[in-house]
Amino acid sequence: xxxxxxxxxxxxxxxxxxxxxxxxxxxxxxxxxxxxxxxxxxxxxxxxxxxxxxxxxxxxxxxxxxxxxxxxxxxxxxxxxxxxxxxxxxxxxxxxxxxxxxxxxxxxxxxxxxxxxxxxxxxxxxxxxxxxxxxxxxx
Amino acid sequence: xxxxxxxxxxxxxxxxxxxxxxxxxxxxxxxxxxxxxxxxxxxxxxxxxxxxxxxxxxxxxxxxxxxxxxxxxxxxxxxxxxxxxxxxxxxxxxxxxxxxxxxxxxxxxxxxxxxxxxxxxxxxxxxxxxxxxxxxxxxxxxxxxxxxxxxxxxxxxxxxxxxxxxxxxxxxxxxxxxxxxxxxxxxxxxxxxx
Numbered sequence: 001x002x003x004x005x006x007x008x009x010x011x012x013x014x015x016x017x018x019x020x021x022x023x024x025x026x027x028x029x030x031x032x033x034x035x036x037x038x039x040x041x042x043x044x045x046x047x048x049x050x051x052x053x054x055x056x057x058x059x060x061x062x063x064x065x066x067x068x069x070x071x072x073x074x075x076x077x078x079x080x081x082x083x084x085x086x087x088x089x090x091x092x093x094x095x096x097x098x099x100x101x102x103x104x105x106x107x108x109x110x111x112x113x114x115x116x117x118x119x120x121x122x123x124x125x126x127x128x129x130x131x132x133x134x135x136x137x138x139x
Numbered sequence: 140x141x142x143x144x145x146x147x148x149x150x151x152x153x154x155x156x157x158x159x160x161x162x163x164x165x166x167x168x169x170x171x172x173x174x175x176x177x178x179x180x181x182x183x184x185x186x187x188x189x190x191x192x193x194x195x196x197x198x199x200x201x202x203x204x205x206x207x208x209x210x211x212x213x214x215x216x217x218x219x220x221x222x223x224x225x226x227x228x229x230x231x232x233x234x235x236x237x238x239x240x241x242x243x244x245x246x247x248x249x250x251x252x253x254x255x256x257x258x259x260x261x262x263x264x265x266x267x268x269x270x271x272x273x274x275x276x277x278x279x280x281x282x283x284x285x286x287x288x289x290x291x292x293x294x295x296x297x298x299x300x301x302x303x304x305x306x307x308x309x310x311x312x313x314x315x316x317x318x319x320x321x322x323x324x325x326x327x328x329x330x331x332x333x
Binding site for chain 1: 150157160161163168178182225228230
């Protein structure tokens with residue numbers, strides 16, 4: 001007598017739908033918790049630091065971790081490090097965005113060029129490169 | 140109220156800097172990464188269209204329709220794609236032994252691709268492979284821990300390539316020969332001395 005295989009609850013379309021929903025939920029969780037959790041932590045440490053500066057909290061009231069963060073936040077040296085990070089991050093971000101924009105221009109320009117050339121074989125060109133930059137040697 | 144104004148000033152400045160860094164990663168970089176992946180997928184879709192057009196192939200061919208539908212799905216779901224999403228989907232796929240959708244899709248794709256002549260088949264498979272590479276890159280670079288590992292690996296690779304070029308680049312061949320000749324003379328002098 002053949003062994004009967006029992007149908008599992010995860011089988012078939014229902015299983016796919018269930019796991020797609022779980023995957024979406026898990027993905028959203030790991031997307032939003034670090035994002036909003038970190039900004040909440042920044043706000044919390046900031047407010048505790050200001051409160052302790054105003055004398056509303058004594059060292060005894062503050063947990064060791066919060067105290068350490070407050071001390072770090074008050075230092076000029078911390079700002080130098082963070083400012084370097086912001087500056088470097090800003091430059092990298094700007095460069096990446098510019099590169100992305102130029103690539104997108106190149107992709108769209110190519111399609112446009114091909115379409116126009118079909119309609120107008122004598123189509124003239126500004127001579128700019130595909131990425132929207134002036135050609136080399138152009139002054 | 141007795142407040143240390145200097146400490147307060149640096150606290151505010153530091154908080155502003157941390158908030159800017161937060162924005163750079165969670166808003167700026169994530170949007171950039173999503174757009175970059177979408178752009179790469181659009182480019183692949185355009186290339187496939189151009190190939191089909193240039194070779195006068197039927198746009199209603201099942202292989203073209205299937206790959207285009209797959210690319211469209213990838214483009215649309217880029218904002219949801221993450222390592223967590225993929226790991227959970229793979230886990231779900233393994234648990235649901237009777238999952239027919241994935242098998243059916245794979246079989247339909249294989250059948251439709253097999254109908255094509257060899258050269259065109261190569262193009263379709265290339266597009267699929269590239270699409271998987273683009274999505275894989277997106278998964279690695281859209282999560283902070285894997286992004287850090289990826290950037291560190293790249294820095295190491297660039298550094299290694301720089302030093303390899305410095306030591307063994309085309310211009311170094313002559314210098315190595317000169318040093319070898321010197322070493323030989325040096326060795327021979329030692330032998331005579333002993």
